[in-house]
Amino acid sequence: MSVGGWIGIIVAVAIVCFVGGFFLSRSLVKRELKKNPPINEKMIRAMYLEMGMKPSEAKIKAIMKRMQDASK
Numbered sequence: 001m002s003v004g005g006w007i008g009i010i011v012a013v014a015i016v017c018f019v020g021g022f023f024l025s026r027s028l029v030k031r032e033l034k035k036n037p038p039i040n041e042k043m044i045r046a047m048y049l050e051m052g053m054k055p056s057e058a059k060i061k062a063i064m065k066r067m068q069d070a071s072k
Contacts, residue, residue: 039067 041060048055 040064 041064044060044063045055048059
């Protein structure tokens with residue numbers, strides 16, 4: 001096999017690896033974010049308390065719903 005053939009094979013393998021790695025890492029990140037969302041109800045409650053407000057459960061649920069709707 002000539003040098004050009006080897007270079008073509010190496011380039012093709014590199015492209016396949018990059019594309020496969022991209023989709024694999026994307027799916028892993030999505031799965032981790034689904035398991036461990038970046039913000040939860042405890043964090044929202046703590047933010048309200050830091051601002052000196054006592055949040056109602058309805059407010060917290062509404063904020064969580066808005067965040068979930070915005071992420072879709």
